Amino acid sequence: MVGAVARKELFNHLASFRFWVGALLTLVLAASSTRVAAGDYNLRLNSYLDRVTGEQKALRGVTVYSYLQPLAVRPPEPLSVLDQGFDAHLGTDVVIHLFAIPFEAMGERRGNEFLAAIPSVDLTTVVSVVLGLLALLLTCDAVTSETEDGTLRAVFANGVSRRAVLAGKFAGSLLAISLPLAGGLVVSLAILRLLIRAPLTLDQWLRVAGMAGAYGAYLSLMLLLGLLISVAARNTSQALGVSVLLWFVLTIVVPATSVAMASDLVPSEEIKRNTESRIAELTAAYDRRLAEEFRRAPLLAAVSGHTAMTFASGGHRAVRYRHGSAAYYDALAKYFQFETAAAARQAERVFELRQRYERRLRTGQRLGTALAALSPAFLLGRLSESFSGTSIAEHDRFLASCRRYRGELLAYLERQGAFGSWRWFSDDPPGELRPWPYYLGLSPEAVDQRQVNQLINRLNEPGVQARLRRDREAIERDPSRLLRADDMPRFFYQSPDLAGTLRRGAPAAAALLILNAIVAAAVWARFHRYELG
Secondary structure, rough: HHHHHHHHHHHHOOOOOOHHHHHHHHHHHHHHHHHHHHHHHHHHHHHHHHHHHHHHHHHHHHOOOHHHOOOEEEEOOHHHHHHOOOOOOOOEEEOEEEEEEOOOOOOOOOOEEEEEEOOOOOOHHHHHHHHHHHHHHHOOOHHHHHHOHHHHHHHHHHOOOOOHHHHHHHHHHHHHHHHHHHHHHHHHHHHHHHHHOOOOOHHHHHHHHHHHHHHHHHHHHHHHHHHHHOOOOOOOEEEEEEEHHHHHHHHHHHHHHHHHHHHOOOOOHHHHHHHHHHHHHHHHHHHHHHHHHHOOOOOHOOOOOOOEEEEEEEEEEEEEEEOOOOOHHHHHHHHHHHHHHHHHHHHHHHHHHHHHHHHHHHHHHHHHEEEEEEEOHHHHHHHHHHHHHOOOHHHHHHHHHHHHHHHHHHHHHHHHOOOHHHHHEEEEEEEEOHHHHHHHHOHHHOOOOOHHHHHHOEEEEEHHHHHHHHHHHHHHOHHHOOOOOOOOOOOOOOOHHHHHHHHHHHHHHHHHHHHHHHHHHHHHHHHHHHOOO
């Protein structure tokens, strides 16, 4: 009897206008959104490959250890074509160096810059909005319509149990909603395979299957909510109105309101200002200590014939010196031993402050998640992001990989003796130093302190400039000046695996299943006492 009722429900749905409108809209939106997302993914992938290639080339040209600041880049996730999540909205680039512990990524490189101005539409959005509404509309009048035309009384009169009727209606509706869902999935996956370069791995296909299961659990819940409305409504018109209102509240109002309430209860801007103020105080004190240490060495405190020319990179205190004396370089080496040790301590203090700030923000995030958990669409979004590898948790995992890599890089520099060596800051040939007075026919010791400025100005004379330029070009061409960094550790970041996505998506999956069970029990309890009138 369950099968007979299910077949009847399925055929009724297939003959309805609302079903075909919803199904066709699903296919069109799934195809168009996946097409746009695939193009955006390819642009982001090209940008990622270009940055990796450029970074590898830059590292091969590094001549001093302070410039050895590799760029860790997070690759775009192929399954973001199905669920964009946070993949294209969060940063992708982290510069690894001594002076800061990775806390956030920079970049936010969307392939199509115009897509950042509009909300992302992907397969998950199509399922939650279009198919979610269709599922409600398929079952919201499943009982009331048959009560109004007397069909349900006749069914009961022929000995069909209420359990069989309810199970058949649910099964038939689930089969019906599965058809546009399967169609949308097939179309999206076909476009994905056609347009993106790399084939999906077995693990990624399993994660796609997990996404399909999440979609099924969500639509099952929406069908059950429709049945609950159907057994509670007085008539078909009321059932339709309540269904549309419930869809609007659960899909749009609850998630947006939850985020707004969490933002109001956790004042993130105030916390950010306090954190940045404290970091600024620490940084100012840190800079004062460095300045005091620098001034303690007589050779560093004032410009003299020993002073080297500085070529700063402009980023993260990377600096290169040339044309200084051995005595000046010895003083610099002692100073940089102090600075690198102080920098490590400073980085830990700043990171601790930022972690406190993040914990406060996470409190707001957890509060917003708890409030929004009443929305099946929100739960579907979190679960789908976990399977697709586009969640905030994946971004956190990338940052954790960056922090581990920073530890490996610092250990490598320590083994190389980089922090206490001239090579931290200078690529001058140690055995043939040419301090700047050399180009004026003088030794560093022969430079009168009162004539320093005048002599430095003479370095701009055409003949002197030509000699300086030739020597610098020779240094740049000399392969012995390049750091031998073949044994330097390489950054490694692996895409999420199925086990990890299951673990991270378990709370949302459990919430969806619990809601299914609760609503199913409510439907049965109400239908068990349902009066035909």
